[in-house]
Amino acid sequence: MNTTFKTVASSNISISELMLPSHTNFSGKIHGGYILSLLDQIAFACASKFSGNYCVTASVDTVNFLKPIEVGELVTMKACVNYVGNSSMIIGIRVEAENIQTGKIKHCNSSYFTMVAKNKEGKSVAVPGLILSNLNEVRRFYNSLKQIALKKERDYHEEVFDYSSEESLTNIKKYNVQLELKKSK
Template sequence: MKGKTKRESQTVLTQRMLPQDANPAGNVHGGVTLKYIDLAAATVAMRHCRSNAVTVSIDRMDFLKPVFVGEVVNFKASLNYTGSSSMEVGVRVESENMFTGEKRYCASAYLSFVALDPNGKPREIPPLILETDEDHRRWKEAEARRTLRKTERKRERESQQRAVGRTTE
């Protein structure tokens, strides 16, 4: 399968935040931010694999600064890593005050996706072609997160199995 570069799938989703996006404190609700992060990341994943792709996990969702109603928010998403059917997408969230021009780095997240065939089964995806030093750095960091996710999943399964064993005894 022919590989693809990060540039072939990256995207910027721009959204103006309106009053219905606010939480009780008057800032943009974190769930609204998460929705757009997932949408931008899914766009990247689906562009890369040219098929349906579903979110498997969200890692390191960091809210760094608030987003305010009325601001324009850019959700910058790009591919960091590919496996045989899975991929990691990084999303950087930046807000812009329309009146002052001030821009702030507000949030970031790493999301894992699996590509699906028409029957809903995992399918092979194109490998990611690494072009720059930054691409290589992001790949290595994504590999480390992937290893950590697998270790955590295994530990959680074992813990759940032990808990089930205690309740049936």
Template sequence: MTGKAKKVSQSGIVLAQNMLPPDANAAGNVHGGTIMKLIDNAAWTVASRHTGMNAVTASLDRLDFHSPVYIGNLIILRASLNRAGRTSMEIGVRVEAEDLRTGEVRHTASAYLTFVALDEDKKVVPVPELLLETEDDHRRNTEANARYEARKEALKARKKG
């Protein structure tokens, strides 16, 4: 592994951005693709903070939209590292939308992304160990390990089929 081990709290971030007319369709709903890009940017930031290197998206697991986001909403992305393997990292991103007029906050989307770190030659390199501090960190790590194993099994099945 490269670099010094880091705590979940050292890599996690909260990003917020107002949703404006260019982010939405004619009905005022923010495009799913706009939200996807923000999710990817938040996850990239976490991966880069953890490794101190450039990182790239290797996969996206489950992007579930729970409720719409509208023009004028403040979108809040909470991203944290759930798992650090030898060369890959799983980052979870929770998306919320706040109606600034009413103060109502809705959970609008969730996603899990896998990132890898790259060296100067754009080769995948080992990532720093993840230090788990809280019960929530341990729970998320356990769930992430189960998703990792499921992804490995699915990949094996696809290669056989």
């Protein structure tokens, strides 16, 4: 068990960037891939700040694009550690876009990244324990526990589900697919 603990607030980090025409996709909105790149950067910074170590992205658990981001808006990303394991951390990130002329702010994205702390040799290292200081932090921690349980359930289902059974192949026909399976030799 870890004897060092740090507050969620000690992990808080935010970045802001003005969205430029070079960040757009073909429909003129800010490209989701560009936002994902910024999300990965802030997740790294947040996890590294909290753990005191180099951190790598283990998984991008959730990325919910809620509203499009426009050219000229000021995007602010706020990140904090929501959960810690032995060497892993779940980083919660909120993305807001502000129309700098009107001051109107919209919530555009919520994301959760699992980051792992590494030493100089690339081995996973222990991270500090987490001090939860308010009920909002407790809520985020419990939501992370639910995310972990759902991920384990999904992984277990993938391992044991027989996709090639007669029942599975019959049931799939109720969806908008057509089976044209080639016989294996």
